[in-house]
Amino acid sequence: MNQKLKLAIVFIATYALSTRANAHLGTEISVHAGFFSGFTHPLQGLDHLATMVAVGLWSALSARRAGPELLWGPLGFANMLLLGAMLGVEGLAPPTVEPMIAASLLVLGLLVISRLRLPAGGAAALVGGFALFHGVAHGLELSNSAHAFEVLAGLLCATLLLHASGLGLGWALRRSPLWLPRAVGAAVALLGGALLLQLA
Secondary structure, three states, X not given: OOHHHHHHHHHHHHHHHOOOOOOOOOOOOOOOOOHHHHHHHHHOOHHHHHHHHHHHHHHHHHOOOOOHHHHHXXXXXXXXXXXXXXXHHOOOXXXXXXXXXXXXXXXXXXXXXXXXXXXXXXXXXXXHHHHHHHHHHHHHHOOOOOOHXXXXXXXXHHHHHHHHHHHHHHHHHOOOOOHHHHHHHHHHHHHHHHHXXXXX
């Protein structure tokens, strides 16, 4: 891994651990609805859209070729999102949920810009670590809901759909001028940076 990028990621994570507030941009999940509420929730907030699409983008842009390696990041994110949501439903939450959500956007944007290639397990672990915090945030919103698992099923389906959209977009951008995917990554990173400043 590029030494400067390593230092940037460590700095971002350290900063995120020292702040607290709300990084959500959009509506809260309706605790009285079911599958449809969960499915539409990620589509209503810029932070959700950007994060989930960026996971697919990075996976496609950094892959050597089409194949199973494209799926490690998206599947790692989706699985840890679900685990985090279940922890949140039970009321278990670290104090750094919102800053880590913002930090995930910044890091994912940098990964899209750099097209950094990680081993499959490393890619899944990196995005999965951030997904855990995204999941906890959603689970906490549903901790008193009788429809929590219906909502989470919808949320998971929408997440996978957004990952697939990111994969398709990223694969198309592999043939584009280099500045174009970098501009997309920069927009995601700037959103994450703005949210971190807002939380400071």
